[in-house]
Amino acid sequence: MNDYYLVKKTDKLEGTVQVSGAKNSVLKLMAAAILIPGVTQLSNVPDIADVRLMQQVLESLGVKVSWPEAGTVRIDATTLSSHKAPYELVAHMRASTAVLGPLVARVGLASVALPGGCAIGSRKVDMHIAGLESLGASCRIEHGYIEVEAPEDGLKASDVTLEFPSVGATENLILAAVGAQGTTVVSNVAREPEISDLIDFLITAGVSIEGRGTTKLLIEGAATNKLQGGFTHKVVGDRVEAGTFLAAGALVGGPVTVTGFEAEHLSIVLKKFREAGALTEVLDNGVRIERSGPLKAVSIQTLPFPGFPTDMQAQFMALMSVAQGASVITENVFENRFMFADEIARMGADIRIEGHHALVNGVPELSGAPTVAPDLRGGASLVLAGLVARGETRVAGLQHIDRGYENFEQKLRSLGAQIERVA
Numbered sequence: 001m002n003d004y005y006l007v008k009k010t011d012k013l014e015g016t017v018q019v020s021g022a023k024n025s026v027l028k029l030m031a032a033a034i035l036i037p038g039v040t041q042l043s044n045v046p047d048i049a050d051v052r053l054m055q056q057v058l059e060s061l062g063v064k065v066s067w068p069e070a071g072t073v074r075i076d077a078t079t080l081s082s083h084k085a086p087y088e089l090v091a092h093m094r095a096s097t098a099v100l101g102p103l104v105a106r107v108g109l110a111s112v113a114l115p116g117g118c119a120i121g122s123r124k125v126d127m128h129i130a131g132l133e134s135l136g137a138s139c140r141i142e143h144g145y146i147e148v149e150a151p152e153d154g155l156k157a158s159d160v161t162l163e164f165p166s167v168g169a170t171e172n173l174i175l176a177a178v179g180a181q182g183t184t185v186v187s188n189v190a191r192e193p194e195i196s197d198l199i200d201f202l203i204t205a206g207v208s209i210e211g212r213g214t215t216k217l218l219i220e221g222a223a224t225n226k227l228q229g230g231f232t233h234k235v236v237g238d239r240v241e242a243g244t245f246l247a248a249g250a251l252v253g254g255p256v257t258v259t260g261f262e263a264e265h266l267s268i269v270l271k272k273f274r275e276a277g278a279l280t281e282v283l284d285n286g287v288r289i290e291r292s293g294p295l296k297a298v299s300i301q302t303l304p305f306p307g308f309p310t311d312m313q314a315q316f317m318a319l320m321s322v323a324q325g326a327s328v329i330t331e332n333v334f335e336n337r338f339m340f341a342d343e344i345a346r347m348g349a350d351i352r353i354e355g356h357h358a359l360v361n362g363v364p365e366l367s368g369a370p371t372v373a374p375d376l377r378g379g380a381s382l383v384l385a386g387l388v389a390r391g392e393t394r395v396a397g398l399q400h401i402d403r404g405y406e407n408f409e410q411k412l413r414s415l416g417a418q419i420e421r422v423a
């Protein structure tokens with residue numbers, strides 16, 4: 001696909017935009033539905049490429065997935081016909097590994113292709129595997145697949161401490177522990193809002209979980225055939241999509257109001273926007289941002305929630321590239337997540353990368369250039385940079401942006417952005 005965005009310098013960005021449900025939540029909720037031998041529905045579902053891919057992963061397992069209306073996905077996992085997630089699908093989306101835990105909990109077996117190298121770092125699965133093994137599963141890598149098998153008498157609860165609060169490993173362990181006998185205690189878990197959303201979904205299905213939102217979870221195992229479907233769960237609003245539009249507002253000036261998410265899920269990002277010179281107002285269901293004074297340089301470092309999200313690092317760098325002064329952006333969560341920086345540099349930004357630090361010297365203005373999105377958030381960052389760059393910016397590589405943003409250019413255009421998609 002050779003589509004690209006043509007972005008022109010935009011002098012005014014103003015209005016209200018509503019975000020969709022969170023990509024990083026819905027993918028795991030779809031995987032969690034595998035646990036439930038019945039029908040569940042998800043609402044507030046973004047129609048993005050990753051969701052369509054997860055639909056295919058579920059269908060490859062024999063789960064029936066349909067869209068009764070826009071934004072609603074119906075998942076019927078009454079019967080499963082396979083425990084194998086094929087390479088052709090997993091290779092395109094690392095989040096497919098989320099089916100490991102629920103498959104082994106429900107049918108005692110899982111065979112999931114090892115995700116390939118990823119543009120933003122090697123992204124290992126060692127903690128996912130260690131977590132499943134702690135519940136008694138045997139795991140081996142064979143022919144490029146992670147093969148997991150529960151003992152004959154089933155998974156057993158255990159006390160586990162994660163080495164690092166990995167989002168994916170926390171989720172896989174929660175989902176596997178649902179099928180274990182006894183109460184699993186997991187410490188040093190990730191606390192991202194999407195994990196709380198997953199816990200809410202499981203509690204509605206009849207699982208007993210304590211510690212939501214804290215670093216320690218107690219998950220009571222349940223026979224999966226006792227779990228109840230027949231409910232609709234609304235996917236939590238996408239804080240990263242919200243943060244992207246708020247960054248656009250801070251960059252161009254606003255006022256921009258972003259609704260459909262919870263401000264507390266972006267606390268530290270809002271604090272950094274304010275330090276950079278923006279005014280933010282927390283509303284019932286979102287945030288309003290505007291800026292009239294100059295943009296000031298602010299340093300950030302990415303950390304697990306509630307720290308500054310790695311998924312907002314690239315967008316923040318777009319802001320810093322035209323701020324007054326020098327900032328240091330430190331990426332602690334992923335290796336190799338600065339690839340987009342070379343592209344913004346081609347637009348005139350002054351960025352020097354040293355290991356996992358980016359030293360950004362703000363310049364008065366960027367100049368439009370042809371660019372290629374190297375990954376999802378890096379691509380969004382290039383679009384933001386294009387809004388304040390003199391002339392025209394082309395952003396190619398839209399397959400990355402399509403993975404995670406629903407109607408991105410339409411939403412930006414509704415705020416007055418000069419952006420069009422060219423086929």
Ligand code: UD1
Pocket residue numbers: 023024025027094095121122123124125126127128129164165166167168169190310311333334335
């Ligand atoms: C999820 C999000 C991603 C976000 C990230 C961190 C989804 C679909 N993706 O990714 O958007 O940027 O959380 O908030 O929800 N690691 C290991 N071994 C493991 C697992 C992870 O070394 O077994 C490392 C990774 O390589 C990475 C770090 O831990 O450097 C964080 O990864 P993790 O929190 O697991 O992120 P994901 O779940 O992959």
